[in-house]
Amino acid sequence: MTEFETVARLDELEPGSLACARVGDEDVALARIGDEVYALQGHCIHLQGPLCEGRLDGHVLSCPWHGWQYDVRTGENEFDRAIKLETYPVQIEDGEVKVAI
Numbered sequence: 001m002t003e004f005e006t007v008a009r010l011d012e013l014e015p016g017s018l019a020c021a022r023v024g025d026e027d028v029a030l031a032r033i034g035d036e037v038y039a040l041q042g043h044c045i046h047l048q049g050p051l052c053e054g055r056l057d058g059h060v061l062s063c064p065w066h067g068w069q070y071d072v073r074t075g076e077n078e079f080d081r082a083i084k085l086e087t088y089p090v091q092i093e094d095g096e097v098k099v100a101i
């Protein structure tokens with residue numbers, strides 16, 4: 001069964017911002033867009049850049065190291081859709097953001 005773990009409070013995440021989280025042994029990047037939160041693997045597929053320290057423009061996350069870009073809704077690389085980050089299910093309950101790995 002999938003277990004959801006609380007990683008943040010929704011009101012701690014500014015709309016349009018990224019945040020770092022850890023679920024079990026995994027680094028996770030959180031992206032808040034409006035009232036939705038997306039969770040993705042924390043490290044870039046290129047050279048493991050820390051994605052939660054990148055930039056979010058709309059639904060596009062740019063890696064802080066060399067600028068690879070991903071759609072946070074799907075994890076797909078913007079230039080080559082065959083390259084894809086892991087995405088994780090998110091639940092928001094009572095103002096808490098929960099992620100399952």
Ligand code: FES
Binds near residue numbers: 044045066
């Ligand atoms: S490590 Fe992310 S673009 Fe190079």
